[in-house]
Amino acid sequence: MSYKGIADFRSDTVTRPTPEMKQAMMNAELGDDVHGDDPTVNRLQELAAAKLGKEAALYVPSGTMGNTIALILKAGAGNVVLIEEKCHIFSFEAGNISRLAGAMPRLLPSTRGQIPLELLEENLEAILKDHMPTVTALALENTHNMWGGTILEQSYLADASALAQKHQLHFHLDGARVFNAAVAQGIEVKEIAQHFDSVMFCLSKGLSAPIGSMLTGTKDFIQKAHKVRKYLGGGMRQVGIIAAAGIYALENMVDRLAEDHSRTKKLAQEIAGFEGIEVDMDSVQTNMVMIKTTGMQAVSFIEALAEHQVWALPISSDTSRFVLHKDIDDNDIDRAITAIKKVVK
Numbered sequence: 001m002s003y004k005g006i007a008d009f010r011s012d013t014v015t016r017p018t019p020e021m022k023q024a025m026m027n028a029e030l031g032d033d034v035h036g037d038d039p040t041v042n043r044l045q046e047l048a049a050a051k052l053g054k055e056a057a058l059y060v061p062s063g064t065m066g067n068t069i070a071l072i073l074k075a076g077a078g079n080v081v082l083i084e085e086k087c088h089i090f091s092f093e094a095g096n097i098s099r100l101a102g103a104m105p106r107l108l109p110s111t112r113g114q115i116p117l118e119l120l121e122e123n124l125e126a127i128l129k130d131h132m133p134t135v136t137a138l139a140l141e142n143t144h145n146m147w148g149g150t151i152l153e154q155s156y157l158a159d160a161s162a163l164a165q166k167h168q169l170h171f172h173l174d175g176a177r178v179f180n181a182a183v184a185q186g187i188e189v190k191e192i193a194q195h196f197d198s199v200m201f202c203l204s205k206g207l208s209a210p211i212g213s214m215l216t217g218t219k220d221f222i223q224k225a226h227k228v229r230k231y232l233g234g235g236m237r238q239v240g241i242i243a244a245a246g247i248y249a250l251e252n253m254v255d256r257l258a259e260d261h262s263r264t265k266k267l268a269q270e271i272a273g274f275e276g277i278e279v280d281m282d283s284v285q286t287n288m289v290m291i292k293t294t295g296m297q298a299v300s301f302i303e304a305l306a307e308h309q310v311w312a313l314p315i316s317s318d319t320s321r322f323v324l325h326k327d328i329d330d331n332d333i334d335r336a337i338t339a340i341k342k343v344v345k
Contacts, residue, residue, distance in 0.1 A: 006309050008327065009312040009313075012205045015326050021244075028244035033239045038238065043243075044250075047251075051189055051250060056218065056222035060234050063176045069232070077101075078103070080136065082106050082115070086146040087141045089141070110147075114152055114153065114156050117159055117163060124169075137170040138171050141173075141174040142173060148285075149177065149264075149286040171195070171196050173193070175200060180257055180286040198215065203246040209248070263330065264322075270337045271291065271341075274340065278292040288324070289321075290322075293319075293320070301320055305340065310340075
């Protein structure tokens with residue numbers, strides 16, 4: 001349902017808590033999480049770890065902080081992290097991979113987020129080892145934002161995990177929308193997480209909680225992550241009041257992601273045939289549609305849509321991103337289709 005009459009496709013971060021989620025927040029039992037005695041936070045962390053099949057989890061304010069903590073712990077100053085060239089960690093996290101973790105990103109091309117295994121192998125060869133930085137970590141993104149919400153194949157993840165183990169690399173997943181990947185494939189999220197040493201996922205995207213992300217891994221890793229969270233300023237006090245929303249999200253908002261995926265396909269299919277519009281249907285796999293406008297700049301396209309109460313984001317000079325979420329219903333899809341048709345016509 002539109003919020004204040006706006007069909008808001010800018011991101012799945014724009015959702016508002018459901019009445020039931022607000023009630024859970026009001027009723028949350030609170031403590032001081034910096035001292036480790038907020039029972040609601042502790043329950044959320046236990047639930048998140050169980051969902052992903054990991055030993056432990058840490059509640060953090062944002063996905064950026066979760067990814068940064070993992071890189072600080074497992075990359076190391078002066079070392080190299082292999083990452084995909086369009087990934088969120090490199091493009092949209094304020095340079096933390098080098099600014100805070102002290103590591104150097106090595107950007108590698110991919111097909112919809114999947115870096116060829118042979119290319120990974122090539123970048124792990126080090127003949128003049130005394131002169132070259134050491135590759136210590138590999139990070140992937142699933143689903144992949146800038147490829148349009150595409151999914152990394154399970155067989156690929158198994159092979160990449162084997163490669164990481166062979167070369168003693170820490171294998172991290174930026175799984176901001178990993179639940180979308182799991183639902184789209186009809187599998188449990190732990191089947192994806194099993195391939196990684198650490199996984200970050202967001203509660204505030206498709207799962208519709210107002211704030212927060214989770215970092216998961218071994219007990220030792222999460223124990224160390226607590227200290228890093230502290231010096232990054234991520235220690236929060238009676239944070240159970242928002243952790244309660246995260247618990248509700250994990251228990252009630254996962255399966256409904258399939259509704260977002262279904263509406264996403266409808267939107268893409270309806271507009272793909274419009275003159276002046278290009279949509280790569282093979283990339284429409286979860287809750288995103290990347291729309292390329294051939295006769296109009298993306299910024300102009302978005303500004304024109306806004307006049308019809310339809311909001312989205314330009315991501316390049318000719319491409320705009322539409323993201324589906326719980327606050328987009330069938331009426332919003334119809335409004336967007338009608339608006340896009342009028343604008344490009």
